[in-house]
Amino acid sequence: MPQIGSFSLLLALALAGYSFLAGAWARYRRDDRLGETARRAGIACWAAVTAASIALVIAAFGNDFSVAYILHHSNRDLPIAYKFAALWSGQEGSLLFWAWLLSSYALVLRLRYKVDPQLFAYASAIIAAVQVFFLLLVNFAAHPFGLVTGQIPADGNGLNPLLQYPEMVIHPPMLYLGYVGVTVPFAFALGALIMKYPGEKWIHITRRWTMVAWLFLTCGIFLGAHWAYEVLGWGGYWGWDPVENASLLPWLTMTAFLHSVMMQEKRGMMKMWNMWLIFTTFLLAIFGTFLTRSGVVSSVHAFAQSGIGIWFVWFLALAFATCVFFFVRNRNALKSEHRLESLVSRESSFLFNNLVLLVACFAVLWGTLFPVLSEWVTGSKVTVGPPFFNRVNVPIGLFLLFLTGVGPLLAWRQTSFDRVKRNFVIPTAVAVLTAIALMLGGMKPWEDSAYFYSLMALSLAALVAATLVGEFWRGGRVIARQTGTNVFSGMVTITRRNTRRYGGYLVHFGVVLIIIGFAGLPFNQDKEQEMGFGDKMQIAGYTLVCQSYTQDDKPNYSSEWAVMDVYKRGKQIDTMYPERRFYKVSEQTATIVANRSRLNVDLYLVYAGRNQDTGRPIIKAHVNPLVAWIWIGVHIVLIGTIIALFPNMKPQKLTEKQKEREAAAEEAERRGAVVGGD
Amino acid sequence: MKLETRNSKLLRAAQLLLIALLAVGSIGADNDAHFNMLGHKLMCMCGCGQVLLECNHVGCAYSDRMRNELTAAMERGDSDSLVLQSFVQKYGNTVLSAPTTTGFNRVAWIMPFAVFAAALVLTVWLVRLWKSRAVAQPVAPAQLGDPELDELRKKARQETEF
Numbered sequence: 001m002p003q004i005g006s007f008s009l010l011l012a013l014a015l016a017g018y019s020f021l022a023g024a025w026a027r028y029r030r031d032d033r034l035g036e037t038a039r040r041a042g043i044a045c046w047a048a049v050t051a052a053s054i055a056l057v058i059a060a061f062g063n064d065f066s067v068a069y070i071l072h073h074s075n076r077d078l079p080i081a082y083k084f085a086a087l088w089s090g091q092e093g094s095l096l097f098w099a100w101l102l103s104s105y106a107l108v109l110r111l112r113y114k115v116d117p118q119l120f121a122y123a124s125a126i127i128a129a130v131q132v133f134f135l136l137l138v139n140f141a142a143h144p145f146g147l148v149t150g151q152i153p154a155d156g157n158g159l160n161p162l163l164q165y166p167e168m169v170i171h172p173p174m175l176y177l178g179y180v181g182v183t184v185p186f187a188f189a190l191g192a193l194i195m196k197y198p199g200e201k202w203i204h205i206t207r208r209w210t211m212v213a214w215l216f217l218t219c220g221i222f223l224g225a226h227w228a229y230e231v232l233g234w235g236g237y238w239g240w241d242p243v244e245n246a247s248l249l250p251w252l253t254m255t256a257f258l259h260s261v262m263m264q265e266k267r268g269m270m271k272m273w274n275m276w277l278i279f280t281t282f283l284l285a286i287f288g289t290f291l292t293r294s295g296v297v298s299s300v301h302a303f304a305q306s307g308i309g310i311w312f313v314w315f316l317a318l319a320f321a322t323c324v325f326f327f328v329r330n331r332n333a334l335k336s337e338h339r340l341e342s343l344v345s346r347e348s349s350f351l352f353n354n355l356v357l358l359v360a361c362f363a364v365l366w367g368t369l370f371p372v373l374s375e376w377v378t379g380s381k382v383t384v385g386p387p388f389f390n391r392v393n394v395p396i397g398l399f400l401l402f403l404t405g406v407g408p409l410l411a412w413r414q415t416s417f418d419r420v421k422r423n424f425v426i427p428t429a430v431a432v433l434t435a436i437a438l439m440l441g442g443m444k445p446w447e448d449s450a451y452f453y454s455l456m457a458l459s460l461a462a463l464v465a466a467t468l469v470g471e472f473w474r475g476g477r478v479i480a481r482q483t484g485t486n487v488f489s490g491m492v493t494i495t496r497r498n499t500r501r502y503g504g505y506l507v508h509f510g511v512v513l514i515i516i517g518f519a520g521l522p523f524n525q526d527k528e529q530e531m532g533f534g535d536k537m538q539i540a541g542y543t544l545v546c547q548s549y550t551q552d553d554k555p556n557y558s559s560e561w562a563v564m565d566v567y568k569r570g571k572q573i574d575t576m577y578p579e580r581r582f583y584k585v586s587e588q589t590a591t592i593v594a595n596r597s598r599l600n601v602d603l604y605l606v607y608a609g610r611n612q613d614t615g616r617p618i619i620k621a622h623v624n625p626l627v628a629w630i631w632i633g634v635h636i637v638l639i640g641t642i643i644a645l646f647p648n649m650k651p652q653k654l655t656e657k658q659k660e661r662e663a664a665a666e667e668a669e670r671r672g673a674v675v676g677g678d
Numbered sequence: 679m680k681l682e683t684r685n686s687k688l689l690r691a692a693q694l695l696l697i698a699l700l701a702v703g704s705i706g707a708d709n710d711a712h713f714n715m716l717g718h719k720l721m722c723m724c725g726c727g728q729v730l731l732e733c734n735h736v737g738c739a740y741s742d743r744m745r746n747e748l749t750a751a752m753e754r755g756d757s758d759s760l761v762l763q764s765f766v767q768k769y770g771n772t773v774l775s776a777p778t779t780t781g782f783n784r785v786a787w788i789m790p791f792a793v794f795a796a797a798l799v800l801t802v803w804l805v806r807l808w809k810s811r812a813v814a815q816p817v818a819p820a821q822l823g824d825p826e827l828d829e830l831r832k833k834a835r836q837e838t839e840f
Contacts, residue, residue, distance in 0.1 A: 236732065239732075348805050351801055351805065355797050355801050359793055359794045367786070378781070382771050383721050384776065385775035385776055386718075387729075388787075396794065
């Protein structure tokens with residue numbers, strides 16, 4: 001298998017190299033036959049990378065410990081699913097997986113070339129160039145089929161215990177699909193710039209690919225957050241670790257692009273801006289990979305660090321130089337057709353939205369790199385941890401949330417003061433009432449800035465939710481009037497007729513729920529206590545009683561757990577089993593959190609260890625309010641994005657009866673408007 | 679009269695007891711909050727990259743010791759800055775979970791907000807500039823036929839769809 005894998009990788013590199021060079025030459029000479037050979041070489045490249053990936057998986061399943069990568073990331077007793085996950089659990093395997101995903105994206109693109117043969121040929125050649133880089137890495141810098149020298153051990157070192165969790169089987173692929181997916185819009189954008197693509201068709205094509213990449217990246221980020229919450233056992237879901245930040249950076253610029261692209265599609269504006277947003281997103285995705293693997297900043301995700309950073313630095317420099325070169329050469333093709341006409345308009349709300357997203361991106365990047373900068377300037381390293389990121393990003397995030405609420409209420413081009421007044425009354429009233437209700441309910445924003453931000457977040461979330469409900473209601477009412485159905489059925493119809501707009505609103509609604517989840521953070525409580533049989537712990541109205549603690553032994557690990565009865569107001573409401581595992585091969589421990597998650601609060605128990613003197617377990621209890629809303633919100637974000645990816649349903653032709661009904665409704669409305677003076 | 683005096687004495691004693699209990703409770707609560715606040719300003723030095731109070735590594739050699747040091751410093755009555763300073767002296771600058779607001783570290787705090795402010799001013803200026811260039815010149819009303827009007831309607835619909 002290692003020989004087949006190594007040969008496949010070399011073949012893939014040769015095919016990707018041919019696909020790039022022949023593809024680029026064919027575009028330069030306008031030779032379509034040569035271009036076709038480049039396209040087919042690209043398709044064959046996918047087959048070769050697939051063969052290499054399969055060879056590595058077979059080596060993992062077959063416990064082939066002659067392959068150094070398998071020796072270091074697998075063992076005989078590892079469950080099958082985790083053996084498969086070993087493909088992306090280490091540096092070399094994950095780079096191979098990256099190359100395979102990129103080849104798969106490129107395969108889809110190359111098979112769909114008839115949509116626009118010229119543009120797709122440019123995009124194919126650019127993707128081939130990126131493929132060459134990653135295939136060079138796996139062939140010469142991080143070879144996954146390197147062999148063990150000397151005697152081959154009987155068993156492997158095993159997989160990192162923190163990765164032996166079901167979510168970890170899907171979190172990295174999702175994240176990589178997002179990171180790698182960014183290459184496709186980048187290739188289209190650069191291709192369109194090189195060929196001075198007329199019109200906006202390329203942006204329609206690019207937008208869908210960007211949404212797909214955004215969907216996967218969002219999914220990957222939140223799966224990672226959920227994994228951190230359920231596995232790492234520190235009671236949180238986001239620690240502002242450099243590797244976490246690395247995934248957030250391209251997500252922020254991609255989100256900015258998905259908003260500003262509407263201005264290019266609808267008004268022919270911000271063409272240069274959008275081009276650079278895509279370029280920046282791609283460069284940040286590569287930069288994030290560099291951060292994850294180079295060790296330039298210290299991170300808890302240390303299992304993927306090595307000395308391949310310099311390869312990424314050169315690739316980043318080359319990619320940036322290419323972008324700048326073609327931008328300077330062809331920037332005349334990116335002139336805006338319209339200009340902004342008013343500060344109070346949908347366009348300017350998008351502009352401010354972009355501004356805030358990019359400032360947030362800068363703040364995260366700045367905080368991530370400041371330790372390196374500080375060491376360089378002063379010779380002394382500092383830590384930039386969660387307190388910095390929270391203090392800087394929370395106000396920026398609140399401003400962004402405010403814009404999320406305001407944007408849909410503004411009209412394109414210009415919004416009259418009367419319209420602003422009319423549209424803002426209800427959402428503002430809802431936000432103010434929410435703030436008052438929360439303060440009456442006991443929230444004291446004057447006591448701590450964290451409480452103040454929490455109150456602001458919840459009030460703005462109410463404002464945005466009111467705006468979105470209003471938008472759905474208005475649209476649903478119009479359709480209901482046209483078709484004679486009820487408003488809710490009208491809402492479904494309007495969503496199907498304009499999937500992008502209403503899918504986008506659903507995404508915003510999901511974001512609102514996520515913010516509600518974040519707003520619970522200042523009210524978290526935790527307590528740690530040694531607990532013997534019958535011992536009690538009181539926290540946030542819960543009484544925890546330790547019923548027993550016990551041990552078990554399995555082929556892959558041994559475990560200890562406690563049986564904890566949970567009481568509230570004197571009544572038993574649950575029994576929980578916080579657990580700690582000891583993985584035999586890697587000789588590492590991992591916690592399996594017991595989490596009782598409800599809409600209002602999570603009761604989260606960690607088996608922190610045993611007191612060496614008494615032998616009794618130490619239990620750490622966290623009470624985290626509103627966390628469940630984060631995961632619900634993520635599901636709604638994903639559903640909204642999927643809806644937005646679907647094409648619009650064409651409106652049916654109205655029957656005579658419906659026409660009569662609509663005319664009557666219009667007449668009634670006109671009369672009402674005359675009477676009401678609207 | 680006597681009964682009333684006794685009752686009022688009992689009532690006063692109960693009030694004092696309640697106040698004392700509340701005071702003790704609030705001191706405890708304040709101490710917890712204070713410990714929590716200081717503990718979140720420090721990092722665990724075991725290399726986990728976690729804030730001190732969030733390090734949950736089983737058998738972590740650093741976090742328990744550092745927590746005990748923090749408790750001891752608070753019991754001595756050291757001021758917050760003295761507590762943090764003593765940790766910096768012992769573990770180095772990286773023990774603080776966020777940059778201080780002195781020297782070069784100030785740049786860390788100023789930069790994001792400075793960039794935000796500069797970008798905001800620039801955006802408003804740009805919008806105003808574009809707006810002033812886009813002022814419509816008065817023109818005589820055109821006599822448009824149905825196909826032209828349809829075309830304009832189509833364009834308006836396309837531009838305002840989202």
